[in-house]
Amino acid sequence: MNMNESISRAADNSDETVMSAQEPEAETRREDIKVEEGKTVGVPYADDPKFKLRNVEVFYGEDRAIKDISLDIARNEVISFIGPSGCGKSTFLRCLNRMNDSIDICRVKGQLMLDDEDIYHSKKDVVELRARVGMVFQKPNPFPKSIYDNVAYGPRIHGLANRKSDLDEIVENSLRKAGLWDEVKDRLDATATGMSGGQQQRLCIARAIAVSPEVILMDEPCSALDPIATAKVEELISEMSETYTIVIVTHSMQQAARVSHRTAYFHLGHLVEVNETTKVFTSPEHELTESYITGRFG
Ligand SMILES: Nc1ncnc2c1ncn2[C@@H]1O[C@H](COP(=O)(O)OP(=O)(O)OP(=O)(O)O)[C@@H](O)[C@H]1O
Ligand SMILES: [Mg+2]
Numbered sequence: 001m002n003m004n005e006s007i008s009r010a011a012d013n014s015d016e017t018v019m020s021a022q023e024p025e026a027e028t029r030r031e032d033i034k035v036e037e038g039k040t041v042g043v044p045y046a047d048d049p050k051f052k053l054r055n056v057e058v059f060y061g062e063d064r065a066i067k068d069i070s071l072d073i074a075r076n077e078v079i080s081f082i083g084p085s086g087c088g089k090s091t092f093l094r095c096l097n098r099m100n101d102s103i104d105i106c107r108v109k110g111q112l113m114l115d116d117e118d119i120y121h122s123k124k125d126v127v128e129l130r131a132r133v134g135m136v137f138q139k140p141n142p143f144p145k146s147i148y149d150n151v152a153y154g155p156r157i158h159g160l161a162n163r164k165s166d167l168d169e170i171v172e173n174s175l176r177k178a179g180l181w182d183e184v185k186d187r188l189d190a191t192a193t194g195m196s197g198g199q200q201q202r203l204c205i206a207r208a209i210a211v212s213p214e215v216i217l218m219d220e221p222c223s224a225l226d227p228i229a230t231a232k233v234e235e236l237i238s239e240m241s242e243t244y245t246i247v248i249v250t251h252s253m254q255q256a257a258r259v260s261h262r263t264a265y266f267h268l269g270h271l272v273e274v275n276e277t278t279k280v281f282t283s284p285e286h287e288l289t290e291s292y293i294t295g296r297f298g
Helices: 003-009 015-020 089-095 126-132 147-157 164-177 197-209 227-240 253-259 277-282 287-293
Strands: 051-060 063-073 078-082 106-114 133-136 215-219 245-249 262-267 270-276
Touching (some): 063 089, 078 089, 078 253, 089 245, 147 164, 147 197, 164 197, 164 227, 197 227, 227 245, 227 253, 245 253, 262 287, 270 277
Parallel strands (some): 133 215
Antiparallel strands (some): 051 063, 262 270
């Protein structure tokens, strides 16, 4: 079975569809398939990784949402996180730039290193961390400011440009990299909230790029976009991977297959399998991965 056949058998973009897909046979019921805690099959490690994550656990109060996950994220790779709703993809992603800090009941344990620096060190400058590890959310969230000011916001607060001409250059370059410059160059003073959803999402990408991050985290960045806007963002992701390390959460298996080098499959807070994307979608090693990608989801 090639990758397209494999993925087209899977229910895409909807857990509901997956749920109503072909009934599992009695002997392969999903709930009977064991996951060994802390054991991930495939290729979870990399040489000289950008992120080295070991024995990560995340608690919301007493509930353990992430259960002993170890993973390396390589430099300049695009890695997709996939898995059923509630399996911990967003929670794990948010550990990478300490976005979980804003959730009072959330506690993170384990070793999380970015270029050999402890992300959770008590003296870590979180503002600096988030400039290095930017984030794009599911719903485009431009500030109610002009297009120019949205992109200039980060460089201003981080003091990246002393002169107006330097700031203009950063804004133009960021909008160009986000594939938006030609559409907005004549209306940089217009308010960002008046743009289409797809444009707003590319503006949020431009805003993230403007502070020269090393990593960009994306949590379902296309789920509010139509197919044309989605295609533009996916094209951007491919171009951006030359410069940045990208971690993308997606419910679309086609999207994971199109944009990512490796794919990580999560299940109930466990990291079940990480492998080259082609391998995950053509010959997954774990039975749970297989049942998810083929839509046999009990
Ligand atoms: N702020 C929170 N407070 C308490 N529990 C939370 C919070 N956020 C997430 N959880 C719980 O943690 C678990 C993992 O949730 P998470 O949002 O990370 O899953 P997900 O894989 O991103 O799901 P989805 O695909 O629906 O976005 C779930 O059981 C969820 O209920
Ligand atoms: Mg999520």
